[in-house]
Amino acid sequence: MSPRELVVLGTSSQVPTRARNHNGYLLRWDAEGFLFDPGEGTQRQMLRAGVAANDVTRLFVTHFHGDHCLGLPGVVQRMSLDRVPHPVHAHFPAEGAEFFDRLRHASSFHDVVDVRAHPVTGPGVIAEGAFGRLEARRLDHTLPAYGYRLVEPDGRTMVPALLAERGIRGPAIRALQPPLLDEVSVPRRGQRFAFVMDTRLCDGVFELAEGADLLVIESTYLHPDEPLATEYGHLTARQAARVAAESGVCKLVLTHFSQRYTDPSLFHAEAAEVFDGEIVVAADLDRVGVPRRRA
Numbered sequence: 157m158s159p160r161e162l163v164v165l166g167t168s169s170q171v172p173t174r175a176r177n178h179n180g181y182l183l184r185w186d187a188e189g190f191l192f193d194p195g196e197g198t199q200r201q202m203l204r205a206g207v208a209a210n211d212v213t214r215l216f217v218t219h220f221h222g223d224h225c226l227g228l229p230g231v232v233q234r235m236s237l238d239r240v241p242h243p244v245h246a247h248f249p250a251e252g253a254e255f256f257d258r259l260r261h262a263s264s265f266h267d268v269v270d271v272r273a274h275p276v277t278g279p280g281v282i283a284e285g286a287f288g289r290l291e292a293r294r295l296d297h298t299l300p301a302y303g304y305r306l307v308e309p310d311g312r313t314m315v316p317a318l319l320a321e322r323g324i325r326g327p328a329i330r331a332l333q334p335p336l337l338d339e340v341s342v343p344r345r346g347q348r349f350a351f352v353m354d355t356r357l358c359d360g361v362f363e364l365a366e367g368a369d370l371l372v373i374e375s376t377y378l379h380p381d382e383p384l385a386t387e388y389g390h391l392t393a394r395q396a397a398r399v400a401a402e403s404g405v406c407k408l409v410l411t412h413f414s415q416r417y418t419d420p421s422l423f424h425a426e427a428a429e430v431f432d433g434e435i436v437v438a439a440d441l442d443r444v445g446v447p448r449r450r451a
Contacts, residue, residue: 159186160347160446162372162409165194165201167438169376169390170223171415177201177440178223179412181372182211183349185306185446188287191231192216192304192351192372198227199234205441209235214283215271217248218353219301220255229262236269243270247282247292250275251300276302279360288346293364295355297389303353303364308346315340345450350405353412356389357399365403369447372438373399374412375423381416397427397435405431406447411438 165180172178178195182202189211191198202209212235217225235244248256253275260271276282276292279302283290288308295301314329318340324332332340350368352361354376365371376390385392391399393410400408408431410423417423420437427435436444 160184162370162442162444162446163205163207164409164411164438164440164442164444165198165205165207167411167413167440168195168223169374169412169414170221172197172223173415175440176413176415178227179353180227181351181411182207183306183351184211185287185349188213190214190216190306193218193224193353194227194231195223196226199230201440202231202234205443209238210240212240212244213242215244215246215248216304216351217246217252217256218295218303218351219249219297219299220252221299221354224353225255225259228256228259232260232269232271233263233265235271236265236267240269243272245272245274245283247274247276247290247304249300249302250277291364293360294358295352295360296358297354297356301354303355303360304351305364305368306349308348310346311344312337312341313344315342347446347449349446352399354389355391356386357391357395361391361399362403365399365405367404369406369450370409370444371400371403371405371407372409372411375410375427376412376414378417378422379426393423393426394430397430400427400433401431405433406450407434407436407444409436409438409444 163182166177168176179193180198181192183190291305352373375393375396377385
C-alpha cells in the first residue's frame with residue numbers, strides 16, 4: 157500500500173445514487189489520515205474501503221451542507237467506540253461552529269474520543285507539523301466555505317555516487333549537516349495536495365490548486381449546464397480542468413457529480429479538452445496514489 161494515497165469513500169453531490177455515496181475522502185499521508193467532508197454513510201464506506209477509525213488523525217469540513225458533514229456523528233462515535241488513543245483535530249468554517257457542535261454531540265454515546273475543534277476564521281495557515289503546512293482559502297459558495305491545501309517542506313535527495321565518492325554510508329548519511337549535506341544531495345520539491353469542494357471559480361480555487369501534485373476538485377456539472385453551476389455555486393468539469401491547467405497540477409481528480417448524469421466518461425472527455433495531464437474520474441472506493449515527486 158502506498159504511504160501517500162487518496163481513498164475515495166463517496167463521489168455523489170446532493171443526492172446519492174446506487175453507485176455513488178455522499179462525499180468522503182481519506183488522504184493517507186505517511187503517519188497521518190486526513191478525512192475530508194464525511195457525508196452520510198461515511199462510516200460504512202470506511203469499512204468497505206478498509207479504513208479504520210484509528211486511521212483518522214484530522215477531520216476537515218469545507219462547509220455545512222449535509223452531503224459534506226452528515227456522516228460526522230457516526231465517524232466520531234465510531235472513534236469513541238474504538239477508543240482511538242490519539243487526539244483528532246477538526247477544521248471547519250468558524251461560521252458553522254454551531255453546526256459542528258450539534259453534529260459532534262448528535263446523540264447519546266460514551267464519549268471518550270479527544271476531538272479538538274479548530275474553527276477556521278480566515279485564509280492562511282491553519283496547522284503545521286511533521287506532515288508539512290496546512291492552509292485554508294475561502295471559496296465562493298452559497299454559504300461560508302473553505303478549501304484546504306497541504307504543503308510538504310522542500311528537502312534534499314541524496315545522490316549515491318556523491319556519497320560513495322566521500323565514503324559516506326549507513327547511519328552517517330542521516331547525520332549529515334550543511335555544507336556537506338548540500339554537496340552530496342540535490343534539492344527536492346515538497347509535495348502538495350489540494351482539496352476543493354463546492355464553489356464557483358474564484359481566486360481561492362486557483363491559490364489552492366497552484367502547483368498541486370494531486371488536486372481533488374468538484375465537477376458537479378458538465379459545460380452545457382454551466383448556468384446551473386453558477387447559480388448554485390458549483391463548477392463544471394471544464395472549469396475544474398481549466399484550474400488544473402492554469403495552476404500546473406500534476407494529477408486531477410474529479411468528483412462530486414450530480415445525479416443527473418449517468419455516463420462518467422463525459423466528465424473525462426470534457427476535462428481532457430482543457431487539461432492534458434492525468435485525469436481521474438473518481439468512483440466510490442477508488443484508491444488514487446499521490447504522483448511521484450517532481451524533479
